[in-house]
Amino acid sequence: MTMTRQDCLRLDAQDPLAALREQFELPPDGIYLDGNSLGVLPRATAARVQQVVTNEWGRDLITSWNTAGWIDLPQRVGNKIARLVGADDNELVVADSTSVNLFKVLSAAAKIVRDESSEGGPPRRVIVSERDNFPTDLYIAESLCRELGWDLELLEADDIGQRLNEEVALLMLTQVNYRTGRMHDMAGLTAQAHAAGVRVVWDLAHSAGAVPVDLRAAQADFAVGCGYKYLNGGPGAPAFVWVNPEHAERFWQPLAGWMGHAAPFEFAPGYRPAAGIARYLCGTPPVLSMAALECGVDTLLAAEPLGGMAALRAKSVALTELYIELVDAHCAGLGLSVVSPREAARRGSQVCLAHAADGAAYPIVQALIARGVVGDFRAGDASTPDILRFGFTPLYTRFVDVWDAVEQLRQVLQSGEWSEARFNQRAAVT
């Protein structure tokens, strides 16, 4: 027997994490299932940003670099994110965008591989990634390959393991696929890569704050991640970068800006990289956006006394399992199929669906948005279907939200309202 709405309300009443929802300014009506694209606004953020604007900038001006600790923001917020991804203090900094950070770590990783393989054997000149990886990752790797005269090889997820041989320099993967929600085995793939002499760069865009990550335990080499999804840092929030301390000081990264200098305020004409991860900083950080990001990260750290990422993951799995169960039960025969892995251990904190009718996914998403259920649409191509994507954020998504979201989906499909012309108007950003 499938869960009733009453059952869901009971689960919410018993949920030990339920109070975490109070940290957010949620839209009064509607159900937001797009935290995997843009996390919702934490209650603390507006006041904190106002404080930065009015007091720290407006009143105290330039002195706030010292008195308000602006200069420490990249490391301070970095240390907080480190706690969510299995890194230690002073191993991770907030800086720039995910794309820019990828360029830094891929460049440094390429140098390390060249250094390690200079001892003999043919040169490793291939970066392997997943065909369905988030495009900006692929573009940055493609660009670096052009500079180095290397090749970028894009494979299906299941074919990656067997390609890791002595021709391959780097493996670059997003742990949780942005479209399907499929989750790679970080520790397993890293070990397999290392056994073949391949270094690994992980993009944690859909992992940080969504699933437990243990970079240290996985003996990962490099990682980057995004501040505006599950970290709730706000639109375009700065990203983060982690480098295994074993590698951090082996090479410069090419974006050798002054914030990564050993003594930036000496204003010396020659570059001298800072110790450790600080050399992965580049220019002056956007303080307003950094302050907002810190508030977002704090909403996740608030779960630490309640079991932290493990407890959030348990609820996330329960939410996504429930969603799949209810879609199966209530939307049977309405053309939907589940694209995300059905096995929870192989799935991040999102569920993706496809619809059998050509071109239906986009207007179904739009019809749901009109009813207040916000997910998003991701276009397919020759080999992958268009998808309806729904993110479940255990910090603020309730079990009853899941029930209601499926009910709205059922009504949209059964009524056929999604086929109305108004739901087919494409927006610039989809």
Next chain:
Amino acid sequence: MTMTRQDCLRLDAQDPLAALREQFELPPDGIYLDGNSLGVLPRATAARVQQVVTNEWGRDLITSWNTAGWIDLPQRVGNKIARLVGADDNELVVADSTSVNLFKVLSAAAKIVRDESSEGGPPRRVIVSERDNFPTDLYIAESLCRELGWDLELLEADDIGQRLNEEVALLMLTQVNYRTGRMHDMAGLTAQAHAAGVRVVWDLAHSAGAVPVDLRAAQADFAVGCGYKYLNGGPGAPAFVWVNPEHAERFWQPLAGWMGHAAPFEFAPGYRPAAGIARYLCGTPPVLSMAALECGVDTLLAAEPLGGMAALRAKSVALTELYIELVDAHCAGLGLSVVSPREAARRGSQVCLAHAADGAAYPIVQALIARGVVGDFRAGDASTPDILRFGFTPLYTRFVDVWDAVEQLRQVLQSGEWSEARFNQRAAVT
């Protein structure tokens, strides 16, 4: 006869730009002469940022990429900055930091030079810059030279012209020197460089919003600039990048992130650079900081009906001339010397002083700050003195502020209070 305080008050009363000051939240007491480091808070910014946080993010969430035009911010704010630096619409975008943008344009410029010089002659493999250029510029160039096997040559300002020969690939200069305020002749040096087959990258960090710049008239090749100084964009505001349309589509820049893709929301696996300057975008922009920057740029555009940058420049020159005149008159015999060029045409919007006593500059700046006159200190080295640096922002600096700032300086020097131990405590950021 030197100006009296009464004269200064009269100048302020007659100043046609005086009303522009009302756009800012100025500290109620004190005189801020550090807008060349961090511009002051515009009145409009707090409300605008709050609107972005509370309504656009908090209420409208992901839809704001379309409905609030977040996706257009880099180009929209870029078009506004373009009006301040002699560029046309769709030639300049806001993105990343100055350091990151420098890496983009130096990389692209290097490709163009290689392409142009492949036709014959020895390869050009030298980047020339000024020894006293802002360090982050030098670090980025040094790093790129390491990647390319090129050399970075640092020369004294006066020796640069004669070095521009067939060995040189690029000339990279900050138009207005961050320490001395000395201003290069952009059109003249660009023409000289071009005659020698050298491409030129201009850093407008201390120019944009401070002095009239005409990139088009100078036939400049590349330019970058800073959002948080004279553009009043707030701490760590995003930077900007301009590329002469003649070059913009000739090459990829290496930071080929998704925002620079021809169709970012197609999520295609292969990179296809956007037309024109948009290919110089990389990752997702920090929306909060971008919104604040737009408010800052608007404070400068408000001067357009009053004569724009030409009128601001006229006032800026009058302010710095007055400051030098009053320092000469009131602080004679107190150990000061003027480091900035005395000829207004060769000076940006700042005046720098040195003091004859070793180690005096830092505590003098601190003693002035204690009295409410905020300038800053920049350390010298073997060949340049420590300096006291004062920025004059015609949008909000009054003639009477100049008079009062010199009077406070005179009192600090005459009283000897600067030699008290408390003024010698070095802060992390100086």
